[in-house]
Amino acid sequence: MRKLVAALISLAFATACSPHYTEADVARMETQIKTEFEQKGFVVDEVKMIKDAERHMKGYVRIHKPGILLSNFRVTKDCTATMDADSGSSLWECK
Secondary structure (H helix, E strand, O other): OHHHHHHHHHHHHHHHHOOOOOHHHHHHHHHHHHHHHHHOOOEEEEEEEEEEEOOEEEEEEEEEOOOOOOOOOEEEEEEEEEEOOOOOOEEEEEO
Protein backbone atom coordinates (compact mmCIF):
# COMPACT_ATOMS: atom_id res chain seq x y z
CA MET A 1 0.00 0.00 0.00
CA ARG A 2 2.83 2.39 0.82
CA LYS A 3 4.43 1.71 -2.56
CA LEU A 4 1.16 2.53 -4.30
CA VAL A 5 0.78 5.79 -2.39
CA ALA A 6 4.40 6.72 -3.11
CA ALA A 7 3.93 5.93 -6.80
CA LEU A 8 0.78 8.05 -6.99
CA ILE A 9 2.47 10.98 -5.26
CA SER A 10 5.45 10.67 -7.58
CA LEU A 11 3.18 10.58 -10.64
CA ALA A 12 1.20 13.60 -9.45
CA PHE A 13 4.40 15.56 -8.81
CA ALA A 14 5.86 14.66 -12.20
CA THR A 15 2.66 15.64 -13.97
CA ALA A 16 2.40 18.95 -12.12
CA CYS A 17 6.03 19.83 -12.90
CA SER A 18 6.07 18.80 -16.55
CA PRO A 19 5.78 21.64 -19.06
CA HIS A 20 2.31 22.29 -20.44
CA TYR A 21 0.46 25.05 -22.28
CA THR A 22 -1.37 27.72 -20.30
CA GLU A 23 -3.97 30.18 -21.57
CA ALA A 24 -1.21 32.81 -21.68
CA ASP A 25 0.79 30.47 -23.95
CA VAL A 26 -2.20 30.19 -26.28
CA ALA A 27 -2.43 34.00 -26.53
CA ARG A 28 1.34 34.28 -27.14
CA MET A 29 1.16 31.62 -29.85
CA GLU A 30 -1.66 33.48 -31.62
CA THR A 31 0.42 36.68 -31.51
CA GLN A 32 3.52 34.87 -32.78
CA ILE A 33 1.62 33.35 -35.72
CA LYS A 34 0.02 36.73 -36.57
CA THR A 35 3.40 38.48 -36.48
CA GLU A 36 5.06 35.83 -38.65
CA PHE A 37 2.44 36.13 -41.41
CA GLU A 38 2.42 39.94 -41.24
CA GLN A 39 6.21 39.95 -41.68
CA LYS A 40 5.68 37.92 -44.86
CA GLY A 41 3.37 40.64 -46.25
CA PHE A 42 -0.01 39.12 -45.44
CA VAL A 43 -2.97 40.81 -43.79
CA VAL A 44 -4.08 38.57 -40.92
CA ASP A 45 -7.85 38.53 -40.58
CA GLU A 46 -8.01 36.06 -37.70
CA VAL A 47 -5.89 33.64 -35.68
CA LYS A 48 -7.48 31.12 -33.35
CA MET A 49 -5.61 28.47 -31.37
CA ILE A 50 -7.02 26.14 -28.72
CA LYS A 51 -5.26 23.81 -26.34
CA ASP A 52 -6.40 20.28 -27.12
CA ALA A 53 -3.85 18.48 -24.90
CA GLU A 54 -1.32 19.46 -22.25
CA ARG A 55 1.44 20.01 -24.83
CA HIS A 56 -0.51 20.44 -28.06
CA MET A 57 -2.58 23.20 -29.67
CA LYS A 58 -4.52 23.34 -32.90
CA GLY A 59 -6.31 26.06 -34.76
CA TYR A 60 -6.15 28.20 -37.88
CA VAL A 61 -5.03 31.48 -39.39
CA ARG A 62 -7.11 33.34 -41.98
CA ILE A 63 -5.01 35.61 -44.24
CA HIS A 64 -5.04 37.57 -47.48
CA LYS A 65 -2.61 39.64 -49.52
CA PRO A 66 -3.23 43.39 -49.61
CA GLY A 67 -4.02 44.99 -52.94
CA ILE A 68 -6.88 45.53 -55.30
CA LEU A 69 -6.81 42.22 -57.18
CA LEU A 70 -5.99 39.78 -54.38
CA SER A 71 -7.61 41.47 -51.39
CA ASN A 72 -10.79 39.38 -51.71
CA PHE A 73 -8.87 36.10 -52.00
CA ARG A 74 -8.74 34.81 -48.44
CA VAL A 75 -6.85 31.70 -47.37
CA THR A 76 -7.36 29.68 -44.20
CA LYS A 77 -4.46 27.55 -43.02
CA ASP A 78 -4.70 24.87 -40.33
CA CYS A 79 -2.13 25.38 -37.57
CA THR A 80 -0.65 23.10 -34.91
CA ALA A 81 1.81 23.68 -32.08
CA THR A 82 3.61 21.09 -29.99
CA MET A 83 5.60 21.64 -26.81
CA ASP A 84 8.72 19.61 -26.15
CA ALA A 85 8.28 17.65 -22.91
CA ASP A 86 11.86 18.22 -21.77
CA SER A 87 12.73 21.79 -22.76
CA GLY A 88 9.25 23.34 -22.83
CA SER A 89 10.00 24.96 -26.20
CA SER A 90 7.33 24.95 -28.91
CA LEU A 91 7.30 24.20 -32.60
CA TRP A 92 4.39 25.38 -34.70
CA GLU A 93 3.35 25.24 -38.31
CA CYS A 94 0.45 26.38 -40.45
CA LYS A 95 -0.35 24.62 -43.72
